[in-house]
Amino acid sequence: MNQDSECIIIFDTTLRDGEQCPGATLNMDEKLAIAKQLARLGVDVIEAGFAFASPGDFEAVNIIAQTVGTVDGPTICSLARARKEDIKAAADAIAPAVKGRIHTFIATSDIHLQYKLQKTRNEVIAIAEEMVAYAKTFTKDVEFSPEDAGRSDPEFLYQILEKVIEAGATTVNIPDTVGYTTPLEFGALIKGISNNVPNINQAIISVHGHNDLGLAVANFLEAVKNGARQLECTINGIGERAGNAALEELVMALYVRKQYFNPFLGRSADSEKPLTNVDTRQIYKTSRLVSNLTGLLVQPNKAIVGTNAFAHESGIHQDGVLKNKLTYEIMDAQSIGLTDNQIVLGKHSGRNAFRTRLGELGYELKDNELNKAFVRFKDVADKKKEISDWDLEAIVNDEIQQAPDLFRLNLVQVVCGCNSRATATITIYTPEGKELTDAAIGTGPVDAVYKAINRVVNVPNQLVEFSVKSVTAGIDAIGEVTIRLRYEDMVFSGHSANTDIIVASAQAYINSLNRLYSHLSNQRKQR
Numbered sequence: 001m002n003q004d005s006e007c008i009i010i011f012d013t014t015l016r017d018g019e020q021c022p023g024a025t026l027n028m029d030e031k032l033a034i035a036k037q038l039a040r041l042g043v044d045v046i047e048a049g050f051a052f053a054s055p056g057d058f059e060a061v062n063i064i065a066q067t068v069g070t071v072d073g074p075t076i077c078s079l080a081r082a083r084k085e086d087i088k089a090a091a092d093a094i095a096p097a098v099k100g101r102i103h104t105f106i107a108t109s110d111i112h113l114q115y116k117l118q119k120t121r122n123e124v125i126a127i128a129e130e131m132v133a134y135a136k137t138f139t140k141d142v143e144f145s146p147e148d149a150g151r152s153d154p155e156f157l158y159q160i161l162e163k164v165i166e167a168g169a170t171t172v173n174i175p176d177t178v179g180y181t182t183p184l185e186f187g188a189l190i191k192g193i194s195n196n197v198p199n200i201n202q203a204i205i206s207v208h209g210h211n212d213l214g215l216a217v218a219n220f221l222e223a224v225k226n227g228a229r230q231l232e233c234t235i236n237g238i239g240e241r242a243g244n245a246a247l248e249e250l251v252m253a254l255y256v257r258k259q260y261f262n263p264f265l266g267r268s269a270d271s272e273k274p275l276t277n278v279d280t281r282q283i284y285k286t287s288r289l290v291s292n293l294t295g296l297l298v299q300p301n302k303a304i305v306g307t308n309a310f311a312h313e314s315g316i317h318q319d320g321v322l323k324n325k326l327t328y329e330i331m332d333a334q335s336i337g338l339t340d341n342q343i344v345l346g347k348h349s350g351r352n353a354f355r356t357r358l359g360e361l362g363y364e365l366k367d368n369e370l371n372k373a374f375v376r377f378k379d380v381a382d383k384k385k386e387i388s389d390w391d392l393e394a395i396v397n398d399e400i401q402q403a404p405d406l407f408r409l410n411l412v413q414v415v416c417g418c419n420s421r422a423t424a425t426i427t428i429y430t431p432e433g434k435e436l437t438d439a440a441i442g443t444g445p446v447d448a449v450y451k452a453i454n455r456v457v458n459v460p461n462q463l464v465e466f467s468v469k470s471v472t473a474g475i476d477a478i479g480e481v482t483i484r485l486r487y488e489d490m491v492f493s494g495h496s497a498n499t500d501i502i503v504a505s506a507q508a509y510i511n512s513l514n515r516l517y518s519h520l521s522n523q524r525k526q527r
């Protein structure tokens with residue numbers, strides 16, 4: 001075999017098979033950005049496109065070959081049917097790459113021969129041999145795929161593979177084109193090829209597979225155990241129909257279960273040598289780039305790169321992870337380039353996670369305070385899917401650190417609507433017990449109320465967040481207003497709930513101003 005037989009070659013086909021996914025069309029700049037990131041990720045081969053398919057595809061393969069196919073860069077490959085015009089286009093497109101590969105294919109299953117190609121087995125063998133030899137006139141690196149190998153007669157596969165290797169194919173790729181095989185069948189197919197193709201040691205066995213039954217990655221791992229040394233895959237598993245085997249899943253399976261796979265690659269089980277050249281810390285970034293540029297969203301529960309892949313929401317798991325990550329994590333979030341795992345606070349969370357997050361936000365609560373706040377937290381979590389840090393601050397402030405009652409709202413009244421200027425009148429009792437009334441106009445009723453309050457309270461501040469949401473359902477829902485004010489480098493929050501959102505807005509603002517006012521009074525006393 002002409003490679004380090006103890007290492008797995010990662011062949012990325014995001015830009016070819018991945019782009020065959022409906023709706024995933026990428027422009028030239030986007031393809032180049034992905035190719036550069038794939039090079040940073042450390043894939044060995046980039047299948048940059050199908051040069052004959054269109055002038056745009058030709059140009060993309062060609063520019064990627066020029067830009068990314070450098071001495072230290074990956075091999076740049078173009079797909080080509082077993083036709084001279086396709087192979088010539090592929091050869092021209094990859095020519096600028098230091099390492100260029102032509103990947104030619106022709107189907108071998110009876111159903112494809114009969115209906116699609118309308119050719120006999122002997123005719124297909126002859127075409128394959130001739131086209132591999134033709135490709136070989138352009139580059140020494142030629143890959144051949146018997147399309148739909150998963151449904152092909154293995155005896156026919158042995159024959160055609162022997163012939164194409166004789167003609168110069170350096171990689172023979174076995175595609176489960178329609179995602180039909182099961183892991184043990186696919187493993188047996190690879191083993192059969194290893195044992196029955198006489199000159200197989202002159203080529204690398206590769207696999208390519210689709211996810212029609214969700215088995216592509218499992219099939220590939222079985223293939224590795226039986227002699228496959230190149231895996232064709234895509235970022236986020238995108239590709240034709242249900243997609244291809246996902247690169248991130250394969251690479252991380254080989255990374256996390258290295259000791260399990262080592263012996264199948266002829267290594268001792270405890271060998272520390274990586275099984276692939278991929279820099280796993282680039283995986284998350286690459287996944288985001290591909291998702292953003294193709295517009296294909298990654299499902300939240302997707303292995304490795306889904307937003308929930310390193311998130312824990314339930315109390316028992318959170319408690320375990322906070323005590324030792326290994327209780328519920330088989331890999332570190334940092335190993336794929338995330339900063340850390342995520343403890344998501346929601347209705348299934350427990351006290352340990354709640355206390356820990358509050359601690360991170362700077363709140364040290366006594367046990368009785370924590371219990372009180374925890375009851376309120378569960379109550380809010382029943383109504384909201386996820387609890388943010390600001391919710392937590394509001395809960396603690398409301399339950400534990402009651403806003404000092406300095407300014408008190410007595411009256412708020414607004415006039416607003418179409419063709420009128422929003423006007424607010426407010427009456428407030430000052431900390432000294434004086435009753436003050438003032439009015440202001442604003443861009444809307446809340447703005448007018450806040451301006452009127454500012455005229456009375458006169459504490460400079462910057463409003464950094466105003467949010468209103470309904471806690472209960474229906475037209476008479478309770479509106480919950482949360483605001484945050486900045487004064488110098490400090491933030492003061494205020495929270496209030498009322499069926500009248502203007503009243504809730506005014507009260508939330510007064511609550512936050514009271515916190516700020518109290519802070520300023522304390523500062524004055526300390527001087």
Ligand SMILES: CC(=O)SCCNC(=O)CCNC(=O)[C@H](O)C(C)(C)COP(=O)(O)OP(=O)(O)OC[C@H]1O[C@@H](n2cnc3c(N)ncnc32)[C@H](O)[C@@H]1OP(=O)(O)O
Binds near residue numbers: 017081105107117177
């Ligand atoms: C399993 C895979 O993913 S294979 C890759 C699939 N990707 C693509 O098809 C994307 C790019 N394809 C294209 O742009 C176009 O299909 C082209 C430019 C390649 C060909 O377009 P057209 O000339 O209009 O042919 P069309 O797509 O309608 O039909 C395919 C032809 O190729 C033949 N063909 C299919 N596979 C092969 C092959 N591997 N080798 C030789 N001929 C083949 C078919 O029998 C058919 O021939 P026919 O026209 O004589 O009946």
Ligand SMILES: CC(C)C(=O)C(=O)O
Binds near residue numbers: 079105148173177
């Ligand atoms: C061209 C081959 C490798 C392919 O994409 C498939 O069979 O799915």
